[in-house]
Amino acid sequence: DARTLDTLHRFLNDFYPEGYYQIYFTQNHDENTWTGTEKDLYGPAAEAFNVLMYTWQGLPMLYNGQEAGLSQRLKFFEKDPIHWKNYEKTPFFQILSDLKHSNRALLAGKSGGALVKIATNDDEHVYAFSREKDEDRVMVVLNLSPKNRNVTLQPESNWQGAYINLFGNSTVQVTRELNLSLKPWEYLVLTNK
Numbered sequence: 535d536a537r538t539l540d541t542l543h544r545f546l547n548d549f550y551p552e553g554y555y556q557i558y559f560t561q562n563h564d565e566n567t568w569t570g571t572e573k574d575l576y577g578p579a580a581e582a583f584n585v586l587m588y589t590w591q592g593l594p595m596l597y598n599g600q601e602a603g604l605s606q607r608l609k610f611f612e613k614d615p616i617h618w619k620n621y622e623k624t625p626f627f628q629i630l631s632d633l634k635h636s637n638r639a640l641l642a643g644k645s646g647g648a649l650v651k652i653a654t655n656d657d658e659h660v661y662a663f664s665r666e667k668d669e670d671r672v673m674v675v676l677n678l679s680p681k682n683r684n685v686t687l688q689p690e691s692n693w694q695g696a697y698i699n700l701f702g703n704s705t706v707q708v709t710r711e712l713n714l715s716l717k718p719w720e721y722l723v724l725t726n727k
Contacts, residue, residue, distance in 0.1 A: 536660060536661040539586075540651060553643040553644035555593055555643050556591065558586075559587060559595040559596075560580060560583050560597075561575075561604070563610070564610075566597065566608055578680070578718065579680075584600075584626070584627070586674070588640070589665070591665075592642055596631075600627065601621055601623050601627050602621050602624075633672070633700060633725060637670045637671075638668050646667055647665035647672075650663060652664055652675075652687050652690075653687070655685060659681075660677055660678065660683055662676070662689075669726075671724075671727075672725050673697065673708065673722075676722075677716035677717065677720045678719070682715065682717055685715075686714075687712040689710070693708050698725050698726070699723070700724070702722075708724065
């Protein structure tokens with residue numbers, strides 16, 4: 535249920551001091567070794583959760599090999615080299631990293647923009663939020679379900695206008711009621727620069 539992210543967001547903001555730097559990841563050495571690879575843990579949802587990792591408040595941690603589609607569990611107490619392949623995920627992570635570094639809304643702690651939840655008619659399955667800092671803006675919409683979703687977002691009125699679709703090489707016109715059709719695990723990242 536995508537609404538659990540609201541619960542987590544409230545908990546983190548109450549538990550940690552203002553301006554904390556939380557690190558988010560979908561893989562690390564412990565997870566990979568003991569729990570499973572990113573594909574084992576997230577399957578087709580992996581990209582959506584990596585988008586969340588890069589755009590939510592905090593810092594993303596990219597685990598060694600994710601950019602090459604690491605598909606093996608690494609041994610914990612022995613040397614176990616990563617078998618580098620064709621770096622299939624590099625363009626995806628490069629786009630997210632470039633946005634993270636160029637858009638002040640996505641900076642961590644007090645330097646970045648506050649995360650503001652965007653109401654939808656399907657909050658159970660679709661998580662949407664915006665962040666803004668010094669006129670830099672990012673809006674993120676994530677279908678966190680294995681089914682197609684037709685969703686209506688209700689962003690704040692000051693967000694109306696044209697935005698760059700980071701992964702679609704297109705422009706999206708944000709309106710007071712934005713209707714979207716999202717495929718399973720599909721995400722939309724909009725930015726004003």
